Amino acid sequence: MGSTPFPKRFLWGASMSAHQVEGGNHNQWSVWELENARSLATQAEYQYGDLDNWKDIEKDAKNPENYVSGKTADHYKRYKEDIAIAKKLNMNALRFSVEWSRIEPREGAWDVEAIAHYKNYVQELTKQDIEPVLTLFHFTLPIWFAERGGFEKRSNVRYFLRFAEKILAELGGDITYVITINEPEVYAAESYLEGRWPPMIQNKLKFLTVLSNLAHAHNRTARMIHQSSRRYKVSIAKNSNYIYSGDTARLSVVSAHVMQYFQDDYFLRKVRRYCDFLGVNYYFSQRVYGYRIHNPEQRVSDLGWDMSPADLEHTLERLTEKYKLPIIVTENGVADASDEKRQWWMTHTVAALGRALTAGVDVRGYLHWSLLDNFEWDKGKWPRFGLVEVNYDTMERIIRPSGRRYGAMIKKVRN
Numbered sequence: 001m002g003s004t005p006f007p008k009r010f011l012w013g014a015s016m017s018a019h020q021v022e023g024g025n026h027n028q029w030s031v032w033e034l035e036n037a038r039s040l041a042t043q044a045e046y047q048y049g050d051l052d053n054w055k056d057i058e059k060d061a062k063n064p065e066n067y068v069s070g071k072t073a074d075h076y077k078r079y080k081e082d083i084a085i086a087k088k089l090n091m092n093a094l095r096f097s098v099e100w101s102r103i104e105p106r107e108g109a110w111d112v113e114a115i116a117h118y119k120n121y122v123q124e125l126t127k128q129d130i131e132p133v134l135t136l137f138h139f140t141l142p143i144w145f146a147e148r149g150g151f152e153k154r155s156n157v158r159y160f161l162r163f164a165e166k167i168l169a170e171l172g173g174d175i176t177y178v179i180t181i182n183e184p185e186v187y188a189a190e191s192y193l194e195g196r197w198p199p200m201i202q203n204k205l206k207f208l209t210v211l212s213n214l215a216h217a218h219n220r221t222a223r224m225i226h227q228s229s230r231r232y233k234v235s236i237a238k239n240s241n242y243i244y245s246g247d248t249a250r251l252s253v254v255s256a257h258v259m260q261y262f263q264d265d266y267f268l269r270k271v272r273r274y275c276d277f278l279g280v281n282y283y284f285s286q287r288v289y290g291y292r293i294h295n296p297e298q299r300v301s302d303l304g305w306d307m308s309p310a311d312l313e314h315t316l317e318r319l320t321e322k323y324k325l326p327i328i329v330t331e332n333g334v335a336d337a338s339d340e341k342r343q344w345w346m347t348h349t350v351a352a353l354g355r356a357l358t359a360g361v362d363v364r365g366y367l368h369w370s371l372l373d374n375f376e377w378d379k380g381k382w383p384r385f386g387l388v389e390v391n392y393d394t395m396e397r398i399i400r401p402s403g404r405r406y407g408a409m410i411k412k413v414r415n
């Protein structure tokens with residue numbers, strides 16, 4: 001690659017979350033899936049019927065089983081095989097989450113086997129020289145905690161803190177990077193504003209309360225972690241789309257600014273003092289005309305999301321200007337079952353990272369979403385985000401061409 005802007009210790013890897021790949025989970029999501037699979041399948045045509053690829057996804061999208069995570073990628077049992085794949089693809093970092101409902105299935109009762117599992121998991125990563133990037137909360141909750149009102153109640157934050165403390169005490173020795181909360185606004189908005197995810201509430205006040213409690217949860221957890229050792233690097237994983245005005249009309253320009261503020265800064269301002277770096281999840285850009293989003297849609301993913309990988313540069317530059325923290329891209333990827341778009345996406349993404357570095361952004365790592373095909377929440381299993389394809393019947397793993405390409409590219413830049 002000649003001279004590369006990527007530092008030697010740059011983290012190159014992929015990202016996953018427990019519920020989306022492990023299989024066999026019993027939490028507030030798995031209960032909800034069973035209750036809602038049928039209606040999600042019935043609404044599929046209304047939801048996705050306009051997508052260009054509707055014919056390809058129709059059979060799965062109309063099948064209630066698609067909406068039940070079940071075994072999903074069976075990663076809980078096959079994690080060694082999957083970590084070996086990450087190693088084969090030259091990755092030196094892997095982001096994963098620990099499933100709270102496994103570790104504390106009943107209030108105050110720790111499951112020693114589950115803890116041992118995650119210890120082995122982290123040990124396997126370190127054995128392979130892969131940096132573990134630990135996430136504590138990635139959308140799923142133990143049923144008892146959800147029944148107590150989850151993050152709707154400030155007083156419940158103490159349970160999360162106790163869980164975090166336990167995890168750090170058990171796994172902390174091999175961990176440096178900790179993501180406390182994945183995409184707080186996405187969780188709060190989907191669950192408490194749009195009402196699409198459990199507990200399916202549509203209430204602005206609750207949405208704001210949950211957001212504020214999540215910020216509080218992050219800050220207290222980060223403080224607790226730092227008190228135990230300054231060695232840890234703590235952040236949230238912040239969803240950040242790039243929002244821009246499509247014309248020079250004042251309304252478009254102002255709307256784009258306001259939207260960007262509410263998407264990024266409203267929450268980040270509450271937690272910035274307790275972040276050692278910023279975890280950033282970038283998937284798409286939003287073009288604003290007037291006060292509405294109207295994307296070019298020249299290139300879209302299987303989910304119909306506008307694909308503008310090069311804009312990652314602008315997202316990183318803006319966040320750097322505002323927060324002056326090192327950044328790790330904790331998620332970035334594309335739903336692409338045929339793997340026709342992912343290589344193009346990767347090429348433009350890596351170029352954008354390079355430009356951002358050259359422009360002075362302190363990017364420390366890039367974690368692609370995702371290593372494996374996985375359970376995409378209310379959309380189920382048809383969207384395929386994996387560098388590695390998973391056959392959900394046989395559990396066979398097949399590295400996609402884009403996965404091989406990513407592996408080759410990492411090798412080149414790390415040499």
Ligand code: BGC
Nearest residue numbers: 017182183186281331369376
């Ligand atoms: C989430 C992941 C999800 C991905 C793709 C992010 O919002 O953190 O869990 O699979 O986007 O939709």
